[in-house]
Amino acid sequence: MIKVMIFIDGSWLYRSTPALGARNGRPDYRIDYGKLPKVLAGEVAKAVGLPVLDVDVVRTTLFASKPVNFQLKDEDLVAKQTSFFNMLAEDYHYETEIYDINFRGGRVKPEFGKDEAFRPTEKCVDVALASSMLYFAAIPYSYDIALTVIGDRDYLPALRMVRRLGRRVAIATVDDNCAREYKDPVDRQGLRDFDVIFLGNLLDELELVYEPQWQKCESDLHEGESLVLDSYRPRKGERFFCDVCRRKFREQKDLAMEEAGLYEGSYPVSPDADANGDMNADPGLGREDDDAQPMGQIYSGVVKHLVEGKTYGFLAAEDGEDYFFHATDLARPLVWNDMRIGMRLDFDVKKRPSEDRAGAAFNLRLHGSM
Ligand SMILES: [Zn+2]
DSSP states (O other): OOOEEEEEEHHHHHHHHHHHHHHHOOOOBBTTTTTHHHHHHHHHHHHHOOOOOGEEEEEEEEEEEESOOGGGGGGGHHHHHHHHHHHHHHOOEEEEEEEEEEEETTSSSOOOOOOOOOOOOOOHHHHHHHHHHHHHHHHSSSSSSSEEEOOOOGHHHHHHHHHTOEEEEEEOOGGGGOHHHHHHHHHHTOOOOOOEEGGGGGGHHOOOOOEEEEEEEEOOOOOOOSSSEEEEOOTTOOOOOHHHHHHHEEEEHHHHHHOOOOOTOOOOOOOOTTTTTTTOOOOTTTTTTTOOOBBBBBBBEEEEEETSSEEEEEEEETTTEEEEEEEGGBTTTTGGOOOTTTOHHHHHHHEETTTBBBBBEEEETTTTOO
């Protein structure tokens, strides 16, 4: 039996997937992360000349980052990312190591034609992967082969060290998106013990195939038959909304949040977000967050106003401030139709109030229910 530990640079793999698809004439190509460890273990088995059953994947860890303090226009995007990381852990038993990137109120996705004054750089991901790989290499019987899914040159020294500790290294990468040294046929740098595994040769085995299913749209705004054919699979505890309702919600929310001034002003600061100090960035940018309270604090308040004919309203919180909320911010089992003036709710804050502007709440639930 051979023990394999898989180390995935998730940020790199995410960035490289469009190129992987495009190069092979499959522009919408998506990787099935559920299949990835098994398929890669199969390749290692072939390389060492053992049956697949003799290759034991003891752990798969994905290293990546997630935005914090971002412009709320991008909240759906970030929520999607979070739900992806949760899926890896819940459904496929990945370990995930996710590091905060502080966007200081900026857009995660730059707007077309607009120059971003401040683009935060990713921190920690490569060092975390390299540290983890070396740490386990130094622990007896933890793994025989480090199977890395990487492309950046930064890993060169770590790979050499892992081999010096007597472990074997396999590299899986994307042909157009990897350091030259990795695919050097002679391996002059001494980085690996096997032929490079090119994901481009495994496209069919790794493809994420969506099979649309009949699902019930849970939106109060839904018109017509509530069963719709959709390939989106909601996470455990997440509500399913059809495409049409999702778009309706977003438009409504954008309008309401624009009106409430929620796309301006200060953002909550997570305690870790600034700890890694963005040395290169202008310290003056987006720094209205000094009075912000740490995220994770639970707030409480009563429903103060429900906008007629719409699905959003405002809470008067115990801290004396008003908070905007939308139907999509309600946690199960609350639904929009449950909302009554004077109802007491607990919530989390995604944006702090500023001067005359309300804040923004999410994860609303009945007071004391969680
Ligand atoms: Zn719907």
